[in-house]
Amino acid sequence: MEKPTKIAPPKGKLGVLLPGMGAVATTFIAGVEAVKRNHARPFGSLTQMGTIRLGKRTEKRVPLIRDFVPLANLNDLVFGGWDIHGETCYETAIRSGVLGPEILDKVRPQLEGLKSWKAVFDRKYVSRLKGNQVKKAKNKYELALQLVEDIQDFKRQNKVDRLVMLWCGSTERYLQPGEVHSSLSRFEKGLKSNDPEIAPSMIYAYAALSMGIPFANGAPNLTVDIPAMVELAQQNKVPVCGKDFKTGQTYMKTLIAPGLKSRLLGLNGWFSTNILGNRDGEVLDEPMNFKTKEESKLSVLDHILQPELYPELYGHFDHMVRINYYPPRGDNKEGWDNIDIFGWLGYPMQIKVNFLCRDSILAAPLCLDLVLFLDLAQRATMHGIQEWLSFYFKSPQCAPQLYPEHDLFIQLMKLKNTLRYLRGEDLITHLGLEYYD
Numbered sequence: 001m002e003k004p005t006k007i008a009p010p011k012g013k014l015g016v017l018l019p020g021m022g023a024v025a026t027t028f029i030a031g032v033e034a035v036k037r038n039h040a041r042p043f044g045s046l047t048q049m050g051t052i053r054l055g056k057r058t059e060k061r062v063p064l065i066r067d068f069v070p071l072a073n074l075n076d077l078v079f080g081g082w083d084i085h086g087e088t089c090y091e092t093a094i095r096s097g098v099l100g101p102e103i104l105d106k107v108r109p110q111l112e113g114l115k116s117w118k119a120v121f122d123r124k125y126v127s128r129l130k131g132n133q134v135k136k137a138k139n140k141y142e143l144a145l146q147l148v149e150d151i152q153d154f155k156r157q158n159k160v161d162r163l164v165m166l167w168c169g170s171t172e173r174y175l176q177p178g179e180v181h182s183s184l185s186r187f188e189k190g191l192k193s194n195d196p197e198i199a200p201s202m203i204y205a206y207a208a209l210s211m212g213i214p215f216a217n218g219a220p221n222l223t224v225d226i227p228a229m230v231e232l233a234q235q236n237k238v239p240v241c242g243k244d245f246k247t248g249q250t251y252m253k254t255l256i257a258p259g260l261k262s263r264l265l266g267l268n269g270w271f272s273t274n275i276l277g278n279r280d281g282e283v284l285d286e287p288m289n290f291k292t293k294e295e296s297k298l299s300v301l302d303h304i305l306q307p308e309l310y311p312e313l314y315g316h317f318d319h320m321v322r323i324n325y326y327p328p329r330g331d332n333k334e335g336w337d338n339i340d341i342f343g344w345l346g347y348p349m350q351i352k353v354n355f356l357c358r359d360s361i362l363a364a365p366l367c368l369d370l371v372l373f374l375d376l377a378q379r380a381t382m383h384g385i386q387e388w389l390s391f392y393f394k395s396p397q398c399a400p401q402l403y404p405e406h407d408l409f410i411q412l413m414k415l416k417n418t419l420r421y422l423r424g425e426d427l428i429t430h431l432g433l434e435y436y437d
């Protein structure tokens with residue numbers, strides 16, 4: 001057994017800062033408020049419902065994760081955030097059409113008491129949206145300073161002890177890592193010279209990391225996945241992770257693809273299409289915003305199937321992903337996958353998946369887990385990229401010399417082993433020879 005890591009106790013309130021208070025953010029907030037009052041159960045959340053096996057199978061030690069590591073209590077979470085529309089969270093939740101009156105009526109006062117703050121926003125990055133409460137400043141650096149002020153006010157008014165920021169804003173247009181992202185000093189110069197390669201999400205992340213606030217990115221924008229932000233996170237000893245919540249279709253893909261590979265079944269093609277009618281779908285209807293999402297969705301299969309190691313099985317498959325904006329469907333996305341596979345002696349087979357999911361219902365518990373785990377990481381003095389949180393993302397962030405780990409079950413093992421490591425418990429390798437000595 002290793003020595004346990006020192007973890008500061010979760011004393012006081014934890015402020016949850018959300019740039020982008022749309023369908024996902026309000027479903028998350030409404031859910032936490034409902035769970036706190038025992039109106040509903042936190043299904044889908046590992047921190048609330050998951051267990052962890054400790055020691056040998058014969059020891060029968062399987063505590064709840066929340067009893068094993070010191071996580072913040074839901075009663076200590078306080079929410080705040082920015083958006084371009086100036087609605088209360090209740091208005092947004094009604095408009096988003098995810099939750100019905102059976103939940104919303106019960107948490108209405110809490111949601112009505114939360115109104116978004118003026119956003120850092122620019123239509124150049126999300127052309128389908130038009131903001132009616134947007135900050136103005138002479139350059140991007142000053143915008144970051146205004147965000148810092150918002151955070152300080154929030155902290156003071158709510159007597160918050162610790163903070164976490166989680167990007168739940170729209171997917172920004174496609175950007176590639178460039179010169180201005182390559183170091184902190186170049187990035188700071190870029191903020192002052194209004195460099196167009198610095199998107200609003202990066203300005204939020206810069207403000208957070210400068211203040212020592214952990215940051216996670218629920219969308220596929222680059223945001224903290226650039227050397228400048230990793231440098232800032234290292235310098236200020238802050239944990240970061242991202243990108244793009246792994247829900248819906250990609251979640252299914254990371255369940256099925258490792259299964260095919262484990263049985264050495266080959267792949268000729270994987271065609272994925274979706275219909276989606278919420279605001280996220282509308283933003284993604286714009287080709288340059290969809291490109292950001294497409295990159296994130298496409299990368300998964302190559303990393304899981306490793307065509308370079310298995311050229312006969314995975315060297316030549318076609319992989320296509322489509323998202324069609326179809327307003328009648330609202331947040332209740334429907335996804336279809338057609339998977340052309342082959343087995344023994346090359347005989348072809350097909351798998352069809354039709355997933356009728358609810359996007360924000362799948363994403364909300366991920367928001368909760370990320371907030372609680374990032375706060376835990378901060379109190380355990382873990383900083384920089386938190387690869388153990390890959391479990392939650394379509395495009396996990398990892399060190400530049402590594403490829404990201406996409407297999408959901410390896411990701412879960414990594415997450416649980418990190419928790420065991422923090423508490424000084426033996427890591428579980430699943431070798432199991434000791435039972436047969």
Ligand SMILES: NC(=O)c1ccc[n+]([C@@H]2O[C@H](COP(=O)([O-])OP(=O)(O)OC[C@H]3O[C@@H](n4cnc5c(N)ncnc54)[C@H](O)[C@@H]3O)[C@@H](O)[C@H]2O)c1
Nearest residue numbers: 020022023024083119169170171219245247279280359363
């Ligand atoms: N729901 C899922 O399953 C899922 C999965 C993966 C990723 N995501 C991503 O999560 C994000 C949120 O999804 P959603 O369904 O809540 O979308 P949404 O459109 O309902 O909410 C996004 C909100 O962000 C706001 N916004 C945009 N730019 C902003 C800025 N610069 N500052 C402040 N606010 C800004 C918009 O006005 C909107 O209210 C999207 O980027 C989406 O692609 C969602």
